[in-house]
Amino acid sequence: MKKIVDYRKLLGVNEAVELQELKTIYRSLMKTWHPDKFQDSVESRTEAEEKSKTIIEAYHFLVSIAPETRNQTIAEYGETTGNAAILDFEFKSQVLTVHFTDGNSYEYFDVPKAVYVKLINADSPGRFARRHIFNAYVYRSISKLTASA
Secondary structure, three states, X not given: OHHHHHHHHHHOOOOXXXXXXXXXXXXXXXXXXXXXXXXXXXXXXXXXXXXHHHHHHHHHHHHHHOHHHHHHXXXXXXXXXXXXXXXXXXXXXXXXXXXXXXXXEEEEEOOOHHHXXXXXXXXXXXXXXXXXXXXXXXXXXXHHHHHHO
């Protein structure tokens, strides 16, 4: 997905980056681009604010899809995808969002439109998703994001 690639490029990391290294890079970039360091002009301060917002967004997004983060929540994820029914799902720009009856929601990235069409047309969307989506695509929980917002 372009978003993932762009965020990794912005922070200068690859998919194998560990959380501790990602945190160090994030802190270093924030020290460089913190708006308080740009007091000389309104234009430079505004640019720094936008850059720092983008860095923060990239960091939080990459933390949410990191293998370490997913390993910490694998039991909950397995419980949800294995036992809870699909309540609703939506597809936009190769991002499939699935809402479950237990209240959890997940985003799946780089899902081809053909797979989404097959999900819609499946006799059992839950069974199709368990076989072809849940463990095949990069995902992140958005239930925690929604709850904290």
